[in-house]
Amino acid sequence: MFGVIGEDLVPRARSRLPVVCNAGLGLFTLVFVWLLDADRFMERAGMIAFCLTVAAFIHSMCLFAEEWFFHSRQRYHGRISEIFQACFKGHVILGMCAIFLMLMLGGVSFSHEQLSTMAIRCAVYLLLNSLGVLGLTPVQISEICEVKKMNVAHGLAWSFYIGYLKLILPVLQNKISQYSSTGARLSSPRLHILLPLNAVVPSEPEEEDTNVVFHENLPELELDMAGVRKRSYKNSVYKITQNNETFSCVLEYATPLRTLYQMSQESSAGFGERERKQQVLLFYRTLKQILENSLECRNRYRLILLNDEHTGDPHQLSRVIIQHLKQQDGEIHMDPIPEPPNEVYPVPEEGQIGTFLSADQMSSVPSLMFSLPQSLRSEPVETTDY
Structure with missing residues (x-):
């Protein structure tokens, strides 16, 4: 025995609300931190961003090693370029290079303590990622599959x-x-x-x-x-x-x-x-x-x-x-209206406006009628035969 199901129970496609919320909260937090410590904001933000991109790059290197050693022939026919595209995200590499150049051109130098902190952050990221803490949630996996x-x-x-x-x-x-x-x-x-x-x-x-x-x-x-x-x-x-x-x-x-x-x-x-x-x-x-x-x-x-x-x-x-x-x-179904044939009608010469289309054509085929260009200063000219 069955009952009819309403359309409200059918799942809709997921929207971009999580992305918008993440971007909004991230920007709000950055502005708040910048107001608290504007002097060292660029240095600290650049260092953290650099650490995250380096950690993501190292993780991609690990994926590359797996694919190269064990799956290069079966999955990629030995093509390194395809393995590289499958393991590395282009924006990660570009982002890492851009942040590194920005820090170097800005004259930022890291102390031993800062370098140690960056290394620890990268290690923690890799460990959390390997344990699945930073992995995709079931909702994200479902969205990707859809x-x-x-x-x-x-x-x-x-x-x-x-x-x-x-x-x-x-x-x-x-x-x-x-x-x-x-x-x-x-x-x-x-x-x-x-x-x-x-x-x-x-x-x-x-x-x-x-x-x-x-x-x-x-x-x-x-x-x-x-x-x-x-x-x-x-x-x-x-x-x-x-x-x-x-x-x-x-x-x-x-x-x-x-x-x-x-x-x-x-x-x-x-x-x-x-x-x-x-x-x-x-x-x-x-x-x-x-x-x-x-x-x-x-x-x-x-x-x-x-x-x-x-x-x-x-x-x-x-x-x-x-x-x-x-x-x-009670439903009315509208069949698609066939498009009229793409016929070209000649532009009438002066004195033939009333004869270039028949009565059937005027009633069935919509068309545009253009008058011949005339000077704005010329007087009206009689074109009829009477």
Whole structure:
């Protein structure tokens, strides 16, 4: 039994608020310290910044050693330039050099005590970094995976679109027309895709709700795909009954959710229930963005995100589907307006303004009409024949 999920539960993309807060607090602290001790502010700030960049550079050197000694052939084909780009951040090296030159040109000299302090700071940074204290938080890792499209959900959503939806949705209208020619009628011309939040995908919707009954399949789509001749793609029509009222639509579950569920059942995948729900929501958001940006799939689908909380109603699934079907009755879909042909009309000569466009062209094709340039000091000239 399922209930519909509101869009407010779907996670949005993370903003740049932490970066703005960090920058604001850092600048405020620097200004405060500068007001307290303006004389030695540049020297102390430069020394601390230099220590941090040197420590980051040393850490990059350690990464470079690992990649060079053990992974140069397998990962980089022996190319030192690629290893260097993978281990060193360009702004770290540039920042270290810039700060060093600034300190040297400013005539700043370090005493033995200051050099010792810098060395201790670098050592503490390296130790804390090796212990994971300065490592990325789960939120930062999640943000990186979402920005770089590295989540399991991203790959599954793109695979579902490229390998299936992009093939069947553009021809869905033709298949429905063939189906309707037999006298049958659908309540909606869209493909309705069910996405349970718990990723439990039954083999038949009747297992979840007896009011959802298989009727028949649409005409098959056969394509030569990946070495398989005449691979068959099918879509099924279901009858949904409620209060002596029957609806029919093309319905199916999102099959990639079965992969997410099976991964959560394997201990080696490291994929718990909480991670599974997050990936389902991310799969829904990613797939929705992909389909909204696809001109050939627009207005041909309906994503239905289902809650996994048991409401005790054995016919909750049919209620949710019918709710979506009724909601579509009031929607107005605007087809893209075709652009007029890029035709060039000749500029009329003097005395032909009324004849260079026909009446049909004036009523159907918007155009700009320009008058010939005239001197500002010339008198009006009669151009008609009468």
